[in-house]
Amino acid sequence: MVLLAQATDAIERALQGRSSAHLIATGAGLVAVGLLASTGVARLFSLVTRGRPIEKPPPSPLPASFRPALLPVTIALILGPALVWRWLAGPRRGAGEAAAEAVDLHAFGLSSAIVAAVLVLGLFRWTRHFGGGLLDLGLRWKAAARPLALAVALYVAYAPVQLGALALESGACGLLGREPQRQQAVLAFASDPLAQRDLVVLIGFVVCAPLVEELLFRGVLQRFLGRLLPPWLAIGATAACFTLPHDGGRLAVFALGAALSWLMARTGNLLAPLLFHMLHNGLVLFLIARTGGA
Numbered sequence: 001m002v003l004l005a006q007a008t009d010a011i012e013r014a015l016q017g018r019s020s021a022h023l024i025a026t027g028a029g030l031v032a033v034g035l036l037a038s039t040g041v042a043r044l045f046s047l048v049t050r051g052r053p054i055e056k057p058p059p060s061p062l063p064a065s066f067r068p069a070l071l072p073v074t075i076a077l078i079l080g081p082a083l084v085w086r087w088l089a090g091p092r093r094g095a096g097e098a099a100a101e102a103v104d105l106h107a108f109g110l111s112s113a114i115v116a117a118v119l120v121l122g123l124f125r126w127t128r129h130f131g132g133g134l135l136d137l138g139l140r141w142k143a144a145a146r147p148l149a150l151a152v153a154l155y156v157a158y159a160p161v162q163l164g165a166l167a168l169e170s171g172a173c174g175l176l177g178r179e180p181q182r183q184q185a186v187l188a189f190a191s192d193p194l195a196q197r198d199l200v201v202l203i204g205f206v207v208c209a210p211l212v213e214e215l216l217f218r219g220v221l222q223r224f225l226g227r228l229l230p231p232w233l234a235i236g237a238t239a240a241c242f243t244l245p246h247d248g249g250r251l252a253v254f255a256l257g258a259a260l261s262w263l264m265a266r267t268g269n270l271l272a273p274l275l276f277h278m279l280h281n282g283l284v285l286f287l288i289a290r291t292g293g294a
Contacts, residue, residue, distance in 0.1 A: 023171030030164030031255075037157035038259070042266065045150050062227060065131030066220075074220045077122040078115055078212060085111040105188055105195040109204030116208040119215055137219035138270035147267035151276040158259050162280070165252040181248035189288060196289045205285055210277035217242045217257070218264040218273050226265070235261040256280060 085107070120134075127136045173180040185205075188195070195201045217238055225234040239257030246253045260273040 020171040020174030023167045023174065027164040027167030027169075027171060030160040030167060032164075034158055034161030034164060037160065038154055041150075041153050041157045045146075045153070062223060063127075063131040063136035065127040065129075065136045066223060067130060070126065071220055071224060073126060074119070074123065074216055077119045078216060081115045081118045082111055085114055105185065105192060105201045105204075106198060108185060109198065109200035109202075109208070112204035112208035112212065113200070116211045119212055123215060123219075137215060137223075138264065138268060139219075140269045140271065144269060144271050147263075147269040147272035148275055150267060151263060151272040152279070154259070154263060155276050155279050161255050161259070162252055165255040166249065169249065169251040181250070183246060183248040186248075186284065186288070189285065196285070202285065206278055206282045210274055210281055213242065214260070214270060214274045214277055218260060219270050222261055222264055231265055235265060 123137065124134055127133050170180045189201070189205070221241060222234060222238040225237050228234075229237060235258060238261040239254050242257035242260070243250050243254045256277075260277055263273045263276055264270065266272075
């Protein structure tokens with residue numbers, strides 16, 4: 001992963017200062033390379049494991065715990081603690097515009113941990129009461145080695161797609177005369193050396209936030225959509241919903257969401273997209289810390 005980080009950093013630096021047209025062309029090339037590499041990894045994995053392709057998924061009816069109320073209950077388990085913690089830890093009136101606009105990363109880390117704990121406990125009790133426990137959401141620890149191996153291999157192959165999506169978005173914004181939007185929490189992390197050494201912040205970004213998002217989007221939402229839509233459409237719809245809560249880098253976030261949703265559909269094991277998501281967030285933070293936020 002260190003070599004991947006070095007290669008990613010070198011490509012990002014090479015793209016700095018390029019024209020919008022050059023960014024778009026380079027971004028399209030990187031996306032094409034990443035998609036070809038990801039397809040090759042997926043096919044190799046299918047040959048080695050003799051797995052079924054995503055176009056012909058095995059029939060799997062929704063577990064008994066997937067009642068109509070599960071989705072709103074999951075959203076409430078996320079929003080409730082998040083809103084309460086935001087009210088308790090957010091900036092107070094009269095603190096000044098700079099303080100009001102600043103992102104409190106330590107509070108973000110704590111709130112992510114609280115939301116993750118409440119969500120896991122709530123879903124565990126719900127699924128145990130109505131069905132087979134967290135296994136219903138795809139958290140399968142047995143025979144997890146192959147899905148996890150696919151997640152790692154696919155992430156290495158997928159990296160150019162993420163860089164290409166960022167370059168495409170930057171180039172398109174340049175042609176339109178607009179600044180590309182970036183995620184405020186990531187920008188705050190890049191500009192705060194103390195946060196880069198704060199264990200609470202790191203755990204919040206790398207562990208808790210991916211856990212919350214994977215349980216909601218891949219564990220619950222994608223399973224519901226999979227019963228209503230064809231597989232590829234369910235993947236796209238889940239990725240689009242995954243993009244909505246993020247405040248910047250929408251094209252790159254959509255690409256990430258699509259990869260995570262495909263991985264969930266391919267393996268049926270939530271641990272695979274969870275590891276992929278954690279690797280991605282960890283690599284982003286490592287690059288920021290390594291380059292001093294550049």
